[in-house]
Amino acid sequence: MQAVADAVPEVLELSRHLVQAQEEERKRISRELHDEAGQGLMVLRLYLGTLVSESPNPELRMKIEEAMSMLDLTIGDLRRIIARLSPRMLEELGLMAAIRKEARELSKSTGMRPRLILPMGFGELDHEIEIALYRSVQEALHNVANARGAAQCGETFAGKELCNSLWNRGRFGGVAC
Numbered sequence: 679m680q681a682v683a684d685a686v687p688e689v690l691e692l693s694r695h696l697v698q699a700q701e702e703e704r705k706r707i708s709r710e711l712h713d714e715a716g717q718g719l720m721v722l723r724l725y726l727g728t729l730v731s732e733s734p735n736p737e738l739r740m741k742i743e744e745a746m747s748m749l750d751l752t753i754g755d756l757r758r759i760i761a762r763l764s765p766r767m768l769e770e771l772g773l774m775a776a777i778r779k780e781a782r783e784l785s786k787s788t789g790m791r792p793r794l795i796l797p798m799g800f801g802e803l804d805h806e807i808e809i810a811l812y813r814s815v816q817e818a819l820h821n822v823a824n825a826r827g828a829a830q831c832g833e834t835f836a837g838k839e840l841c842n843s844l845w846n847r848g849r850f851g852g853v854a855c
Contacts, residue, residue: 694806701809708764711756719753758783765812773808777815784819792819 723746730742761767768776774796781792803811 704763708760711760723749768812776812780816780819784823788823
């Protein structure tokens with residue numbers, strides 16, 4: 679029994695290092711996507727824009743404009759992926775603003791209306807705790823978005839304790855974690 683108790687601090691430290699490594703990897707992937715794929719897509723968009731303006735053929739212009747529309751959707755998807763990987767909002771404006779932004783994104787992409795109950799002042803939290811809370815809410819909202827027929831979802835912060843609740847016309851039956 680004592681051996682288990684002695685191992686707890688070591689396991690917690692290893693867990694903390696794992697989370698840090700995951701966040702660093704997310705930031706690296708986010709930067710690479712932005713710097714490489716994002717820049718390439720923007721250059722392609724500029725090139726297609728030039729072709730549209732220089733093409734004398736109306737049918738060809740229409741096809742190029744369709745390709746540009748698809749490219750714009752792809753660029754938007756890439757921006758969302760980059761934001762999910764490395765949420766600048768969390769760094770710049772804090773936990774509550776980042777959570778609100780995630781809820782707005784869910785609403786925009788699914789039409790669902792998340793209900794957030796957040797405290798006015800959450801106080802100063804360790805950055806690692808903020809990341810863990812943010813990732814927890816992000817994953818919960820992602821799961822709700824992927825659940826078929828989900829009617830509503832809610833996130834409640836009670837003090838410094840996070841409680842995720844999902845409702846789905848009885849399908850989740852008030853599942854809470």
